[in-house]
Amino acid sequence: MITIKEVAHHAGVSMSTVSYVLSGKRTISEETKRRVEQSIVTLGYHPNAGARALASNRSRVVGLVVPLHSDQNMPIIMRFVSSIVARARDHDYDVLLLTKEAGPGEAHRVIARSMADAIVVMDVESADPRVPELRAVDAPVVLLGMPDDHEGLSCVDLDFATAGRQMAGHLAERGHRSIALIGSPPSVYERGTSYAARLLAGFQGETAKRGLLATVHSCAPGFDAVSECLDDVLHPDRRTTGLVVHNEAVLGPLLLELRRRSLDVPGDLSVITLCPDDVAANLPVPLTSIAVPAQELGAIAVEMVMARLGRELAPEVRLLQPLLTDRGSTAAR
Amino acid sequence: MITIKEVAHHAGVSMSTVSYVLSGKRTISEETKRRVEQSIVTLGYHPNAGARALASNRSRVVGLVVPLHSDQNMPIIMRFVSSIVARARDHDYDVLLLTKEAGPGEAHRVIARSMADAIVVMDVESADPRVPELRAVDAPVVLLGMPDDHEGLSCVDLDFATAGRQMAGHLAERGHRSIALIGSPPSVYERGTSYAARLLAGFQGETAKRGLLATVHSCAPGFDAVSECLDDVLHPDRRTTGLVVHNEAVLGPLLLELRRRSLDVPGDLSVITLCPDDVAANLPVPLTSIAVPAQELGAIAVEMVMARLGRELAPEVRLLQPLLTDRGSTAAR
DNA sequence: GAATTGAATCGAAGCGCTTCGAACGAGGTT
């Protein structure tokens, strides 16, 4: 293993000079810098992370708590992870993979052991049991998702309430008077998943305000469940003409089932959804949708965490405003 | 921060004694051990990972290279990740998240910097460009997937050739004489995805051996592509009675299209597939299938990597034997 | 020309841990 000492010797300078070339924390003459960098390349030097962490009291690692068993939304979770890793690397940070399933102690463990300098937590729920423990973690913590009680914690999320309002409004403006929200399986609501509840609240607020007839349906994944749910949604009494779908896993089967029933989108039924843009665009019928800006949310989370690494910074909640893309799956009536 | 020194002082022993209590590398009297453990709890001591890594030359971290952009199969990728993290934690190892997209240098980087002790690589392809670089990494490396040239590297994978044979055999034994393999889109084969090619080889070997009439079809996702593909598969000349599907994305649309054509499974057509068990079970028609044992594959990968951490061990290829679950979607004729 | 300044570099003291040889008794052997 090549050490900084060997580099120093090879370049004819002291260890500290090499260190300062690497960190840029003191001015080094161009000439010396060049020689040192040359030696580093020639010898193939790689700084030892453990030694660095020990001496500097910084690991250059962020811990990321990922829900690995989450029954659905895997693709979108991956998008978050992917953007978080990429942004972290931009800051020359690596990502330590922690799982939600391993329990709440994990964040504390990696911080206490100085394995990571900060924590990003995904998939935070309304009444997330992890919140108290996270509040006690002695390092910057940023949550993706917004628990009801987020005092003292920094959060980033999409403004789901506004999204719910927007989607209901979009249909209302096109003359729909009876619309339905197809949401996640009951388990998701029971678990108190914050985003589901907030979207629901926004949806119901808007439909009430506009005096629409609105129904809400939980839907499990799988063809049978979808078919059953549709039976319910399309009950003739209600003459439902618009669907707001907040359940990515169900989109494919739902469109299949509509086709099977010879219901045209948007001729017979208008459909609007909230899901990643490429999912909405690549369905059998492209859907008008609000995107979950996973990329941006992840990037913001990393920025927030990085900003809090050096200095003490007040906790902050950032709600991204939804953006609606019209793909022609909603019609006027 | 509580250090081992403070623990030692509190327990009235030397630092080294505390260290040995923690590592178990030397015998310590019951009495002393008890006192030290008590002090650790009382003071809330957590060993500093950097210091430990520096002194012991071991990071207790494994690097995991994950394909984060892979457009499909996210759920199954998560299954792998999840089992790998869990098994690694069983060995008191943490997982550093590296992305396939960040390029091949990543594995080398984290090893050279002693950020990780070993590497697990997911989603390895036939002619994976990463293979040469991985071979040069100075640490245990285990691949999930089997490149054509895997000399000097350890690999774990499902035995796709046998799976192809089994599925063809399963239909043959039920009296089918003309069967079709519906595979992935051409792009997958062109990319040289190792598993697709191996399954194909097994399938063709078995059908040849048994003297069956066998055709092979690439199929893109989407309704139209599936319908077109089916036109081809069901060409009257061949009187195809059995389908082997190796393309998870196509399963739903395929079954739907068969239904639309009033073809009963398994009455008119027997279908067998390779996909995760819960996918096979939750389709409109539950399908007899071979599962991808992600859990086991991940666990084996971790075991292999751990086994290679202490001692020098020869590279090894482990192919898990496929397990077929009958869900009644194939009939005798 | 002595004093001051400032840029560039050096030296050494840690950071918190592991590990190896040495030390120390107590008990058993000759």
Place this chain on the structure above:
DNA sequence: AACCTCGTTCGAAGCGCTTCGATTCAATTC
């Protein structure tokens, strides 16, 4: 009584890096 053994424990030397004065030397100032 001198000598081993063996089970426990201690001391100290690093592991490779960062960082904080201290130092050097040339340029500038009075």
